[in-house]
Amino acid sequence: MSSSEFDLAYDELRARWPASAEERDVATPYGPTRVHVYGPADGTPLVLLPGGSATGLAWFANAPTLGESYRVHAVDLLGDAGRTVRQGRPLKTAADLMAWLDALLDGLGLARTHLCGHSYGAWLAVRYALHAPQRVDRLALIDPTQVFAGFRPGYLLRALPTLVRPSEGRARAFLAWETGGIHLDETWLRLYALATIVPGRKLIAGGRPPTPDLRMPVLVLLAEHSRAHRAGKVAERARRTLPQGEVALLPGATHHSLPFTAPKELNDRLLDFLARDREDRGTAAR
Numbered sequence: 001m002s003s004s005e006f007d008l009a010y011d012e013l014r015a016r017w018p019a020s021a022e023e024r025d026v027a028t029p030y031g032p033t034r035v036h037v038y039g040p041a042d043g044t045p046l047v048l049l050p051g052g053s054a055t056g057l058a059w060f061a062n063a064p065t066l067g068e069s070y071r072v073h074a075v076d077l078l079g080d081a082g083r084t085v086r087q088g089r090p091l092k093t094a095a096d097l098m099a100w101l102d103a104l105l106d107g108l109g110l111a112r113t114h115l116c117g118h119s120y121g122a123w124l125a126v127r128y129a130l131h132a133p134q135r136v137d138r139l140a141l142i143d144p145t146q147v148f149a150g151f152r153p154g155y156l157l158r159a160l161p162t163l164v165r166p167s168e169g170r171a172r173a174f175l176a177w178e179t180g181g182i183h184l185d186e187t188w189l190r191l192y193a194l195a196t197i198v199p200g201r202k203l204i205a206g207g208r209p210p211t212p213d214l215r216m217p218v219l220v221l222l223a224e225h226s227r228a229h230r231a232g233k234v235a236e237r238a239r240r241t242l243p244q245g246e247v248a249l250l251p252g253a254t255h256h257s258l259p260f261t262a263p264k265e266l267n268d269r270l271l272d273f274l275a276r277d278r279e280d281r282g283t284a285a286r
Helices: 003-014 094-108 120-131 153-164 168-179 186-195 231-241 263-285
Strands: 022-026 033-038 044-049 070-075 113-118 136-142 218-223 246-250
Touching: 003 186, 022 094, 033 094, 044 120, 044 263, 094 120, 113 120, 113 263, 120 136, 136 263, 153 168, 168 186, 218 231, 218 263, 231 246, 246 263
Parallel strands: 044 070, 044 113, 113 136, 136 218, 218 246
Antiparallel strands: 022 033, 033 070
């Protein structure tokens, strides 16, 4: 694969975002970070963290609706494929990711924000909410991995060929298996498949975070048919460790069909959850 193939696929998916969406490259000690920004300039900020290989563009079906009420900032993750460039300070540990996100929010001028992540991005969102709780108003986790439960062994076995000898064909075959034949947007699918081949990707992993220590309101939305983990088991553990949290299943969804396939229910649930922050603030002000 040539870099031009990936760039072409990236630009094709970028074209699916609203025409008025902005592209920002935010300076951090770890290199410039690409952020896709959409929504009213004075809107309450909402930072979106994608899953691995997905890029911030994966929120293309969500941003138009979310951006009606919020200032959306969808991030290309440090160490992953996309247009965030890793340079400067080395990326070695989860602490480096926390320092990167600190610098990113500073560069965006966000003292506080709502934070939402999918898959690996949800793990990263939890870690950041524990690291800097004073900066996260509400936390939404979309089919989070390595947060409440580990991966299914069968999922890891199926993913292994893509990890060991990545190719566009292997990535497509893996997603076809995980999604069980659900139609995936071809533009996104091509970008994802090519992203798995991008050299130099380095996603920092870590142990399960101590979720009982989360103090902000938390929403957990799980894919009913996720093959990454057992949704029922994850839901049970999420309810047990977050007694004040909200946990729900997204009917018919699989792990890799999120967040863009049938986005209405996801958007509706997320907007309802976020809107209660305004209600709580209004009640507190009275």
